[in-house]
Amino acid sequence: MEHVDHILIVDDDREIRELVGNYLKKNGLRTTVVADGRQMRSFLESTPVDLIVLDIMMPGDDGLMLCRELRAGKHKATPVLMLTARNDETDRIIGLEMGADDYLVKPFAARELLARINAVLRRTRMLPPNLVVTESSRLLAFGRWRLDTSARHLLDADGTMVALSGAEYRLLRVFLDHPQRVLNRDQLLNLTQGRDADLFDRSIDLLVSRLRQRLLDDAREPAYIKTVRSEGYVFSLPIEVLGEAS
Numbered sequence: 001m002e003h004v005d006h007i008l009i010v011d012d013d014r015e016i017r018e019l020v021g022n023y024l025k026k027n028g029l030r031t032t033v034v035a036d037g038r039q040m041r042s043f044l045e046s047t048p049v050d051l052i053v054l055d056i057m058m059p060g061d062d063g064l065m066l067c068r069e070l071r072a073g074k075h076k077a078t079p080v081l082m083l084t085a086r087n088d089e090t091d092r093i094i095g096l097e098m099g100a101d102d103y104l105v106k107p108f109a110a111r112e113l114l115a116r117i118n119a120v121l122r123r124t125r126m127l128p129p130n131l132v133v134t135e136s137s138r139l140l141a142f143g144r145w146r147l148d149t150s151a152r153h154l155l156d157a158d159g160t161m162v163a164l165s166g167a168e169y170r171l172l173r174v175f176l177d178h179p180q181r182v183l184n185r186d187q188l189l190n191l192t193q194g195r196d197a198d199l200f201d202r203s204i205d206l207l208v209s210r211l212r213q214r215l216l217d218d219a220r221e222p223a224y225i226k227t228v229r230s231e232g233y234v235f236s237l238p239i240e241v242l243g244e245a246s
Contacts, residue, residue, distance in 0.1 A: 005121060006030040006048070010040045010066070011055040011083065016106075020053065023110040024117070037061035037069075044075060051117055056084040056095065064098055071099035071166055079120045083108075093206050099166030139242040140176050142235075143224060145215065146242070147176065154214065167192070168211050171204075175225065175235035184232035208233055 007029050011017040017033040024031045032049070034040050036058060052070070056063035067080050082095040085106040095103050101120045104113055140147045144157040152169045154162040164172065170192045174183070183191075188204045208225060211217075217224045226236050 004028065004030045005050040006032070007051050007053060007117065008040065008043065008049040009033045009053045010036070010058075010063070011053070012036060012058045013055070016055075020110065020113065024114060027114055029117070037066045040066065049078060051079045051081065051121060053081050053083060053113070053117070054100075056082055064094055067095065067098040067100050081113075081116055081120055093203055096167035096203060096207065097165040097210075141240040141242050142176065142179075142237045143215075147172065149173070162214055164214060165210075167207055168214060171207050171211055175233075176239050179235045179237065179239045182228050182231050182234045188232070 007024055009017045009020055009024075009031060011020070011033070012035050014035070017035070021031040021033045032043060032047070034043055037060060040052075054063045054066060061069075063082055063084075067082065070076065070078065070080060076099070079101045080099065082100045082103040083106055084095070084103060102116050104116055138149045140149065146155045147153070148155065152164060154164055154172070156162060171188065174188060174191045185204045192204075209219065212219055212222060212225055215224050222236075224235060224237060226234050228234055
């Protein structure tokens with residue numbers, strides 16, 4: 001039997017969740033709608049899903065808290081698309097840092113939501129930088145750092161672990177998969193989140209800044225991630241594959 005993607009919609013607005021659920025169902029997806037985090041947890045205990053559409057602004061546990069909870073538990077590999085009613089870049093960055101795979105600002109067109117869902121599902125299944133890693137565990141070495149691709153741990157020269165958010169990990173993996181090659185903002189967004197940038201979307205620039213901080217990379221004279229004016233960014237060091245991680 002052909003697999004039908006199952007989408008879980010978590011939104012306290014009954015009208016929105018029912019409209020979205022019905023639209024996705026009409027377009028060939030299986031859908032389940034719940035109103036809050038408690039119902040989400042209860043449903044996920046017994047039923048796996050392929051993607052979660054998660055509203056940020058909800059009473060009680062909001063979407064950011066729930067996304068962080070998902071990423072820390074057994075559902076850490078399930079893609080999450082966040083909905084926000086506030087056209088605020090800070091909300092989007094926080095959502096990406098919590099591990100969301102993409103976001104959409106309300107009000108939105110149902111067709112755009114469907115396109116975003118399909119893009120996230122496609123990228124999740126095709127790209128190593130996404131949260132589902134199907135490759136063998138590897139240690140990637142660059143400069144004074146090593147990245148364990150199984151545990152998603154960044155290790156310094158002394159073996160001290162540096163924690164990465166989901167968004168930081170995906171961005172670093174893209175750079176390590178394409179070293180010494182200039183990548184523009186559209187390419188980085190497409191490879192990490194399965195979508196193109198819009199004119200005012202600075203989320204990649206902010207994530208690059210945060211990743212530089214993790215790598216102790218001086219933004220004025222970076223050794224790892226260099227800015228190429230009017231083009232994008234380039235990871236300037238070669239990558240060495242040390243073999244399978246322990």
